[in-house]
Amino acid sequence: MDSKVFDMGDIDMAWCPGCGNFPILKILKQVLAELEIEPTKLVVVSGIGQAAKIPHYFNTHCFDGLHGRALPPATAIKVANPGLTVIAESGDGDMYGEGGNHFLHTIRRNPDITNIVHNNMVYGLTKGQASPTSQLGFRTPVQVAGVFLEPFNPLAVAIALDASFVARAFAGDAEQTKEILKKAITHKGYALVDIFQPCVTFNKTNTYQWFKEHCYYLEDSYTPHDRTEGFKRATEKNKLPLGVFYINPNKKTFEENVGIYRDDDRPLYEREPDIEELRKLIESFKSEK
Amino acid sequence: MLSDMSLRDKQDVSIVLCGQAGQGIQTVEFLLTRLLKLVGYNVFATKEYMSRVRGGMNSTTIRISSRPVRALVDRIDILVALDKGAVGHVEKRISADTVVLAEKQIIGDDFERVRDNFADVPFVKTAEDIGSKVYSNVVAVGVLAGLFGIDKRVTTDSVRKFFSAKAGDIVENNVKAADAGYKLGTDLAASDKVRFSIRPDADVKDQILLNGAEAVGLGAIAGGCNFIAAYPMSPSTGVLVFLAKHAKEFRLIAEQAEDEIAAINMALGAWYAGARAMVSTSGGGFALMTEGLSLAGMLESPVVIHLAQRPGPATGLPTRTEQGDLELALYAGHGEFPRIILAPGKIEDAFYLTQNAFNLADRYQVPVFVLTDQYFMDSYYNIPSLDTSHTKIEKHIVKTKKDYKRYELTENGISPRGIPAYGEGLVAVDSDEHDTQGHITEDLDLRTKMVDKRLHKAEGMASDAMPPELVGPQDYKTLIVGWGSTYNIINEAMQDLARDDVAFLHFRQVYPLPKETQDFLSKAERTVIIENNATSQFGKLIKLHTGIDIERKILKYNGLGFSVEEVTEELKGLLA
Secondary structure (H helix, E strand, O other), X not given: OOHHHHOOOOOOOOOOOOOOHHHHHHHHHHHHHHOOOOHHHEEEEEOOOOXXXXXXXXXXXXXXXXXXXXXXXXXXXXXXXXXXEEEEEEEHHHHHHHOHHHHHHHHHHOXXXXXEEEEOOOOXXXXXXXXXXXXXXXXXXXXXXXXXXXOOOHHHHHHHOOOOEEEEEXXXXXXXXXXXXXXXXHOOOOEEEEEEOXXXXXXXXXXXXXXXXXXXXXXXXXXXXXXXXXXXXXXXXXXXXXXXXXXXXXXXXXXXXXXXXXXXXXXXXXXXXXXXXXXXXXXXXXXXX | OOOOOOOOOOOEEEEEEXXXXXXXXXXXXXXXXHHHHHHOOEEEEEEEOOOOOOEEEEEEEEEEEOOOOOOOOOOOOEEEEOOOOHHHHOHHHOOOOOEEEEOHHXXXXXXXXXXXXXXXXXXXXXXXXXXXXXXXXXXXXXXXXXXXXXXXXXXXXXXHHHOOOOOHHHHHHHHHHHHHHHHHHHHHHHOOOXXXXXXXXXXXXXXXXXXXXXXHHHHHHHOOOOEEEEOOOOOOXXXXXXXXXXXXXXXXXXXXXXXXXXXXXXXXXXXXXXXXXEEEEOHHHHHHHHHHHHHHHHHOOOEEEEEEEOOOOOOOOOOOOOOOOHHHHHHOOOOOOOOEEEOOOOHHHHHHHHHHHHHHHHHHOOEEEEEEEHHHHHOEEEEOOOOOOOOOXXXXXXXXXXXXXXXXXXXXXXXXXXXXXXXXXXXXXXXOOEOOOOOEOOOHHHHHHHHHHHHHHHHHHHHOOOOOEEEOOOOOOEEEEEEHHHHHHHHHHHHHHOOOOEEEEEEOEEEOOOOOHHHHHHOOOEEEEEEOOOOOHHHHHHHHHHOOOOOEEEEOOOOOOOOHHHHHHHHHHHHO
């Protein structure tokens, strides 16, 4: 499939020139085309922020909901119609800050969705305050003395919760990011891809150059099936590893666990309630139940 | 000692069981109401309880009658006091005519307060003889079954069935407890000291007995609900539990969300993908949902919200009742968007209204509330049946074409609702102001059009509003107004008042206000409103929309529902 099927043509985009969101959008369109995922079978759910505008910028079904709340509707959309490919995509503030509780519990619930987080370590849309992933000492108009809260480590948290797929990528490396996203989207179960992405306007510290200098890829010999090892690598601080940290392929998805698709793969919209069964249930209130 | 005049000729007996949390009062309520109905007695039961797992004092009121009874009365004809403190807990409701069944040794000093009309029934001693005082509650089931002449075999069978999941000796000990209690009950009946003349009605045997939570749950299934997301919160949890219990047979998803915010956002995602979803919550939980409610307004998403009220603010009285969240439901959510609020009065209403809530939500693409409260959730009574023959699942989903626009501007404000992967189009919804395609916009002219479009739907909703029900004479001089769960209470009070110039107007749809409201009210010489809240929230709503100020108010907000006697007395005072 040609990635042009996702192009919307000449649209007005709210991202700054040079923003890390552009390469992520381009890579994502290529990945979806290579995986032959039709726009009509794809739902992208987002929250609020600059990254969260992404489903408005390519051809897909789009659910752009509330700040921090992309994961609950994404989970529900997938379970209501498992035939859809569902991506929940937003920024670090949205997913890890405002939506932190959903992040934890969606991992536990394990829907077969891909959670892409544009991580630029800063709040862009509100003009430059610290995000949950801002590094210690990062100065902003609000954190005037520098950030002193321990940065949120999404990978370590996800691995601690035995997430079924945990990876980190860098928007400046299209080839590797493509491969990681492909693995994530084809993985069955919840897949987190945290993508480092520079904010060229509000984060003058974590630039393209900075990420190039501070990141490296997990070795070819690294196998992502050891949770303890994955956790260890996720907590490295001086140099930040990229790649797939952890996969647990043995987890049942939320859609499998709810049980309604075991012998009937029709999505919910094609189903009707069993009124005869309901009549019997009402009758059962004649005696004790 | 017992005076033998007790309860003679009574066709309507009110029994109150009172004891500590954890003593199994609910088990007695469950077993006894079902046994009594099986015999053909009309029954009503409701409970009041403390927000704790053990200790405190809880009580259940069970009415048994020759005619249908559907409301709480203060009067206690028989008090079963299972523990010390029980008498004190319901003291205001005890009269000289109240017969107290209790174990003298257990209730201690309380005995002096009720000695004139007392029957010493060894609930605990009998249980201990069987093996443990934990069986006292089932001894009480046996006593009351014996007293009311329920077949012994039916009684023990039902006890055996109720405990069937437990270990064999526990089942047998409970059966023994029921058996021993039964003998105590028949002895009591034979002593001629507790007599009544309630006539069983053969028709009642075939009726169904259910509470408000079950009726809402059944209504949801009838409405085609296939997805419920909720966070447990009294008194709304019963609906989640009911749907979870029946999830398998009805192929529905019942998910306990991490919080109420997740719950409503899941419900909106589910509707977006073509499911029919609801949430069930109470005031504090709904407060967390209000941003999601606003999202429903902006996305023009259907959603059904069961809001079971309890007294606030904040945590308030978690297990008590109030009609205090009407204004919350009415005004929750930032921004301006339409909504519908239904408030069942009868058990049947809960079924039909919840069912209809799904159709209304889908038809108008708006949030629809089913507003209940603890009293309604926890009250049981027998009704003939629930009719499923007219059940109609209205699905307003269109198959999309390639150029589909989710927010196409239409004459009535309703844009045909497509869902992903049904048709060739793309479905975009956005919490930002959006263009007709659903994409973010800051075109301010379009903004005005979108606001108008959303609000325009209210016109259709208003013309669909269910009219209020008038009980009593058409040529009334005084009109009593009530809404939601007070229906049966006010209705019975009206019967007790027996005035041919007074009628009762009950609203089961409170918003949009039915168009008939103005006419009903302006025909009256005087009007009275009865609400289970402190500020007459529905009265204010009526004034806002009709200009009519209902000056006479009967309000109660101590955490308990109205009793029939209370309403009767208050009305007598106002109408004198």
